[in-house]
Structures are given as C-alpha cells and as structure tokens.
Amino acid sequence: MTTSTHRRRPRPGHARTSARLTALTAASALALTACSAIGEGDGGTDQADDGEGGGTVVLVTHDSFALSEDVIAAFEERTGLTLETRAPGDGGALVNQLILTKDAPLGDVVYGIDTTFASRAINEGVLEPYTSPEAGEDVQELAVDDEDHLTAIDVGDVCLNIDREWFAEQGVPEPTSLQDLTDPAYRDLLVVTNPATSSPGLAFLLATIAELGEDGWVDYWAALRENGVKVAGGWSDAYYVDFSGPSSEGDRPIALSYASSPPYEVPEGADEAPTAAMLDTCFRQVEYAGVLAGAANPEGARQVIDWLLSPEVQADIPENMYVYPADSTVELPESWELFAPLPPEPLTLDPGVIAENRDAWIDTWTATVLD
Template structure:
C-alpha cells in the first residue's frame, strides 16, 4: 500500500512554516526510512521502497500512483519537511545522511542552492519533454523540471463587490491607502512563494527601488506569515470566506479552485501584473539508498500519466506543454503574459542578502 497522500490539493499551496531538523528526522523515523537498509530483510526493503522528500502539498491521484507502483514493483513513501524553502534547508542539513531517495518541489528560487550544496546526483530522464528544456538550470542535469506556475497576488472579488472598494490591479496599487491592512503575504525566508514574490518586486523595481517598495507595504499594514496555508486558508477572506484580508499572495491557478458550482464564475482572481514564474523540479538525492528506484520515480514524474495529473492534483501547469489542461483553466487560470524576471545567476549571488534586507525592512 502506498503512503503518498491522495487528498485533493487546496489551490496552491506550499504549506506550513519551517520545520526544524529534529522534527524532520523524527518524521523520517516515523515513516520507516531511517532503517530501510538494516535488519534481516533490509536489502530487499531498500530495493522495493523509494522515498520521496517533498513539500507539504505534493499530490497525485491514487490510481495514477497505483499504476506506477504495480508496473515498477516499488512502494513509494513520502516525507514532507515543510514548504519549498524548508525543504531545501532540510536537504542541506541532512546531506550526509539523506532523508530519502528523490526530491520533488525544489523551485527556481532555491534551485542553485541545492545544486551548489551537492545534495543531488545528475540524472536526466529519457522521457523528458522538449518543452521542459527552457526551464533547465545550469548544465549539471541535477534537476528535472516537472511543473510551473505563476506566483501572483490574488483578490476576493466578493469582498470588493460587497464593500464597493475598487479592486487593485498592480503592485503600486497595493501601497495605496484604500488597501491598508488588506494584504497578507508569506515570509521569503521560510516560504518559496514568499521568495518568488520578493523576486517579483525586485524584477519590478530593481536594486534601487524594491526595498523602498516593501517599506511602503509595511507602512500600509501588510501582514506576513510563515507559510502559504496560513495566508490563504486562515487570513484570506476568499478561500473559506472566514479570513479578514481580501488580498493574498497565492498562484495564478488558485481562482480555478474557487469556481462556482455551475462553472460560470469564480470568487477569486489573480492579478496577472504582479507575478513571478515558479518552476518546480525533481532530482535524485546524493547518497540515496535506492538510486535505481529513485531514477524510476523521476521517470514517472515526467511521464504522460503523471504530467496529465498535475493540473487537477496540484494546480500547476505540467512542464510537458503537450498535455491537455482542464477547460476551466482557459478562463480562470491563465498564466501571466509577462511575469517579472530575475536572472538565476543574480538569485544565486544575492538571495541571502536580499532576504536579510527584506527582513530588516519588514520584520525589523
């Protein structure tokens, strides 16, 4: 029996705050990965089980996973040490005794750190779609693009309609007095969408302007939480309808999750002029107990079966662009026509100093 979560994802995502090393290692022990290679049947267990280290909201349909397990003879186990940022932190902290065999969920804002720290083994699956090549990072072949999506500001249409306040459209709008105390975002030090949004503001305002922009957001009452699930499910008014803030950092695909029962409208919307494109990667972990099983699992993640499951299960776009998307996405989950960009080399060179400057400005 597989141990991957088969619940339906909430719209995006990348959930809770930073999980400490002790908690992650305890989780590894609970899932049985810590002694997979020991004991009387340790060798057999290691070869028939492959452990996936991922973020909290990795999801795959039960039948799709079951077909892979039957065909491969593998049992897939999952360890989820937290958000995308926490995920990379844990991989680095445990690289001498890796938590598993495969990682999924490293994104382009943290990818170079994972590569530079040597937590990955080079592997390029034979079935990788040509459309994924544009998202390759470096020339090591250590990370395989699996899916992508735009991190964007989302709004609660119903809240704005009921209050009569004009909906914001741009990053500049968020600093205006009429939107005071209405925005909730995530911390770039603990959240990969938070870091993606920080990069969006750097791409928009440049080295000379982004700190001043965040100072304006702080003065306008922006709330910062550690992880996406707190922002979207607790503070945002548009998800469950219970939060006090009608503007949230989420994804361009999130409005597809709040479509009405008749499919004609959605409660929420993404501001497509506020976005940064996030790409998620998979890779074989250096020191994996089951490297051959790890390669098979990466092959599965780029297969047509898994790629066709990405949109409905994780509300991201599959890296294989030949895969058909849900019809509702054309209207309710379009990508930004021009997301803000920051060169990967600049992210590598300045990520830590940018996060420190953001923390000093916003958190104090």
C-alpha cells in the first residue's frame, strides 16, 4: 500500500490531528457554554407570570416599532408591569396574523394597525373597545368608529419625494401635483412601489383614488404608465436603487417615500434639504393601537394605550419610528420643523371604504399598470 507517500502536501499526521482536536474541543466548548440561545436563561419572558398580578403586558406590533429605552423603563417602573414586545411582521401581515390567532391572541395590546387595515381588524372582532382618558382632540378626530376600538397614536404621511438638486441642475421646474406627473416633461422620472407588496405603494394608490375619484384614477395610472412610471418591489429598492437622491445612485428624481424622509438626507450643518416631499401628493396613514379581544392582561393593555398617548411617548415617536405624533401639540424635533413639515391638507380616505375596495382596487391597478 503506497498510501501516505502519494500525498502532495506531506504534513506530520499528528500535528494535523491535534489541530483538529483543538478545533473540535473549542467548538464543543463553545457549544456547551452560554453560547446557546435555547440554553440562555431568558428572564423577561416568563409566560407563567401572565396571570399573576398583571406582571407582564405583551405588545404586538410591526417590525418598525421602536421607542427609547428610558421611556420604556419609566413606564415599567411607574406601573410595575414588564413590557414585552412581539413583532410578527409588517402592517398588513400584522392584522392578518391577529385575525388568524383570534382564539389564542398573540398578546394583550396591538400597536401599528394602519388606516388601510383598520376596518378589517375591527370587523373581524380582534379588538375590544377602549376610550383612553389621555385621548385629546387630535386623537379623537382620527377615530375609526364610534366605539373606539382603535386609538390613533401616530400619523405617517406617504408622499412623493423629489431630488431638488436634479431639477435645479436640469433646469426643469419641480413638479408639485399628481397631475404634473403625466406631463411629458416628467417622462421616465417617477418610481413608485407595488401596492400589492408594499404598504407605501398601497398608500400612494389610495392617494390617487382620493385625488382623482373612483372614475378618474384608472385613466390616471394608464397615463402614468404611458409616461414611463417605474414600479419597484419595495421601498428600499425604489429609494436606494432608482431614486437619484443624495444617498442613492439612481436616475429617477421622483420617488415614493415619506413626508419624514427629507431630514435624513440633509448633510450636517446644511440649512437646505437636498430632497423635499411633494406636499400635495401625500396620503395620510394613521397608525392605531387597540386592546386585543381575549387579552390575558386587559388592564395592562389599557395602561399601554394611555402611555402611548402620553407626551413622553408622543415626543419620542418621531425620531424612533419616522412618523409624526398624533397629538399635534407635541413639539417636533428641530430638523423636522425645518425639513419635514407635516402636510397641511393630506389626501385621506375613509377606512371603511378602503376595507371594502382594497382588494378590487389592487387587482384593477395590477391590470392597468403591469399586465
């Protein structure tokens, strides 16, 4: 047997074996020590605590939920509750998950149901009515129904953003209205997202329906298609690949984003924003919170809603979640005051009307713009 002599890279066998042994030992040691997620003692999630004296309250929310640590800590200290959050998906998926798990709710309170899914959530009976004593005038005005199944917490307007530098360089006047976009002067300049797969995309579709009416929106989209509108799969894709804004490298100077986006494009110390939201194209998305039907801790759930309406949380919302507080008396961060004014007259649609027509509208949109 001429075995080892044939190896091209003769290496002392024992050195190799011992190296392997070391690696193996190291790996098993790693595996056995605290490196495991399963083995990790996870103090905050003791399910058994749920029933006892309101120890834990579970907040079900979307994947963009965030608040400052000290704001959460203050809430826990004041109420003696432990706040646990679950984020099983984005806006639309969230409501559908709540409907599916109605018989065994995912938590006690939900935050993040938006205008487009509000009515469906109420109609499917996943929510308990609750009128918060903290709800001021602004919040009451945004209510979906008379029984207060949902409480408005924040407002996030979806608007077209423009790359102002591009328009200045090209000497083309900046567009201001939806109607401008069908003008050949703005051919091949617009990128939006697909309403079937992206929530800002759906909001923008609703904006066009609110502006042009049931009769006008289909023709409008046909004209947009004629004029070279591009449809991307999701926001990141549209904003970072197709948009020509400063943090992107695309070739389209009009992109679907939010009223709150421009401040994040302002270079340090600059007093003018390179991008701007087209305030006449904005659709008002309200995000709501509500007590879940069958909550294990309904009292804790109500406390969470009161807390979300408190001035501390309302002031904390903008920079954490890139949306505006529902309570307009709360001061906005300075850069927002300067570069991200809340659109004064946004387009809106009644949540009930949206719930009734959403699926059909998306089908019609798909047939008009894509097929």
